[in-house]
Amino acid sequence: MAQQNFLAEVMAASGQPINLCYQCRKCTLGCPMAEEFDFPPNMVMRMVQLGMKDELLRSKAIWMCVSCETCGTRCPNGIKTAPVMDVLREACLREGVTPADPVTVDFHRSFTDSIRKFGRVHEATMLLSYKLKTKNFTGDLDVGLKLFLRGKIPLLPKKAKNLNKIKDIFKKSDL
């Protein structure tokens, strides 16, 4: 019964006819990330059908998907995988499961914080906040530094004018 419920919930939240998947694997063949997934997209569909909620919410695949929508465009049954991945990501955070790839979550949070503060995204302060969250000061600090040196990122953020309205929206949304 729990299996049926999980399938029905994911289908409702994503609007996708996941029950139609018959494992042709077209999605996985075109997926740019599949080789790094723990479960390729066709397997994710099967796992949703089988109600394997815990395994899915703990999987790396849901955080590696970049929503390029190649799979969804090619599926013969009209299933878009990207919304399914989005539903699973949201369920992971909502249910307090530790994400298999916490750095992606930190990145998305830094991005949202930048909008909250400036109304716009400012790459330099966003990357800094992301670095502080992950406490990883090597890696792509290199990326940030290179951008500065080539003058791609201005040092100070340019703010939107109507910041109060943005702050209100964030307050109302409880984000």
Add this chain to the structure above:
Amino acid sequence: MKYPYFPGCTLYTKAKKLDDAGRECSRRLGFELDELPDWTCCGATFPLVNDYHIAMSGPTRILADTKDQGGSQLVTLCSVCFNVLKRTNVVMRTDEERRQKITDFIERDYHGEVEVLHYLQVLRDEIGFEQLREKVVKPLTDLKVACYYGCLLLRPVKEIGLDVMENPTIFEDFVRALGAEPVDFPYKIECCGAFQVVHSMETATRCSRDILANARLNGADLVITTCPLCHFNLDDRQPEIRKGDPRFQTVPVLYFTQLLALALGLDAAELGFERNLIDPLPLLREKGLA
């Protein structure tokens, strides 16, 4: 003709040259990009969960602002902004229930009245590629160009509607109008690795390598794109790709507006190529374009 224009955050920072060249070219082609007086981030991601609406509040405000200023169209240059604004607009037009929730939330009245256009659509549908060809002052003869579409400019096809999915041609037609030669390039719609570059550089390096090697294999002198993130990955990953494969030949990556600017007679020295990691100037000098 005057079009309301949404530049987006990155066109003020990292992708300033996409914006600068786009504005200058519009002047030379006889249309005006009229920047919205105040705008915020589009959110850069379209929310795919059915009951998740907050991420659509940003783009809806932008669209409602456009409408309130009397605009019936909104032009963008960035693939990401284009994708988010266009898809949000589809929801506002077609999904009564979600529209109600979002407009109540942001306290604005908007029903999807504005038409979201990519700059390429203005060139194709409003100016016309034939007319564009007549305005070219320096045809890009002998230049072989790989037209890289990436994901967000095209997919999902039903909502975006810019071109077909598997073999789009708008970019190639654009390049031909400038007098250059588009190369056959099967990787033109593959993903560059997108934001995965932030925490898994290897992923972005692998994806970018496949795309660039395929462009080279098919004889491309350079690659063009509309997307700041694709530009970053494709340009910036090249030293790393070379480390892994010394035979890899680097290839310059340009914004499509920079290529347009060259053909319309702007000086290459003004196009900000010093910001490119792989310098296109030696190639452009060799072809007599700089």
